[in-house]
Every structure is written in C-alpha cells, then in structure tokens.
Amino acid sequence: MIKKMVILIIFVIFSLACVTTDAVKLGTASVTSRPPVPWDQVKVYRTADQVPGKYEEIALLVATGDAIWTSESEMWKSLQKKAGKLGANAIILDAMSEPSAGAKVASAIFGVGGAERKGKAIAIYVYSSEEQIPEKK
Numbered sequence: 619m620i621k622k623m624v625i626l627i628i629f630v631i632f633s634l635a636c637v638t639t640d641a642v643k644l645g646t647a648s649v650t651s652r653p654p655v656p657w658d659q660v661k662v663y664r665t666a667d668q669v670p671g672k673y674e675e676i677a678l679l680v681a682t683g684d685a686i687w688t689s690e691s692e693m694w695k696s697l698q699k700k701a702g703k704l705g706a707n708a709i710i711l712d713a714m715s716e717p718s719a720g721a722k723v724a725s726a727i728f729g730v731g732g733a734e735r736k737g738k739a740i741a742i743y744v745y746s747s748e749e750q751i752p753e754k755k
Contacts, residue, residue: 637683637692639700641741644675652705652743660698661708661744669708669744672751676706676741682734693737706741713738 663669681696694711701709713736745751 637681637688637696639679639681639696641677641679641700641704643677643704654705655702655707657695657699657702660702660706662694662698663708663710666710669710669742671744671747673708673742673744674752676701676704676743679709679739679741681737681739684734688735690735690737693735694739697737697739697741701739701741704741706743708742708744709739710742711737711739 679697679700681693681700683693683696697709
C-alpha cells in the first residue's frame with residue numbers, strides 16, 4: 619500500500635513538472651513542409667523587428683506548465699522544441715503570464731489547478747539570402 623502511494627506521489631510530481639506546448643498552424647504557412655530543426659538551433663527573437671530578413675509565420679505556440687514546478691527557461695525551451703519539430707528555425711516571443719500569488723499558494727496547499735504559467739510565441743521560418751521566397755497567392 620505504501621509503495622503504491624509513493625509511486626503515485628512521484629508520478630504526480632513528474633506530471634506537474636512537465637511543460638506542454640500546443641501549436642496552431644497558420645494559414646499563411648507554405649504547403650511544403652520543412653524538415654525538423656534541432657531545438658538548440660531555433661533562434662529566439664523578442665520582437666518581429668529583430669528578425670534579420672524575410673520570414674514566414676508557421677504556427678502560433680502556447681506552452682503551459684505548473685508555475686511551482688517549471689521555470690521560464692523550461693517554457694522557452696519547450697517553445698523552441700515545438701517550433702523545431704514544425705520546421706521553424708526561429709520564434710518571436712510573445713507574453714509570459716504568471717498566476718497570482720494566491721493561486722500559487724492555493725495550488726500548493728490544496729492541490730487545486732489554476733497556478734499555470736503560460737508562454738506564447740510565433741514559430742517562423744527565416745529565409746536565408748540564397749533561398750527563393752515563395753510568392754503569395
């Protein structure tokens with residue numbers, strides 16, 4: 619009985635520590651799919667003005683994770699991983715939202731939801747100077 623309880627507690631802790639990232643592909647993304655990009659090669663830009671050239675928007679990304687068990691860096695890394703899987707070579711960061719202190723306390727004490735950290739970004743493909751940019755129809 620105690621062994622099962624310990625396993626359950628460990629499972630709950632690991633499941634809370636996970637960051638999940640969802641993607642909604644954008645209608646402007648080209649029909650051709652691109653090969654995956656390793657997450658550590660996915661560049662991060664704070665604004666669209668920082669992107670050094672023409673780019674195509676691939677998807678809207680939303681990462682969520684328990685605020686107590688995840689860090690902001692884990693959130694951004696999760697966004698980079700999802701973008702890379704979609705063939706994007708960069709992301710433009712959007713907002714990171716934090717739960718209130720009260721929500722964090724209630725989550726820690728009572729185990730109720732609502733203490734999720736959320737991060738948003740746009741996955742993009744930045745064209746190199748040698749690439750032919752597809753024409754929009």
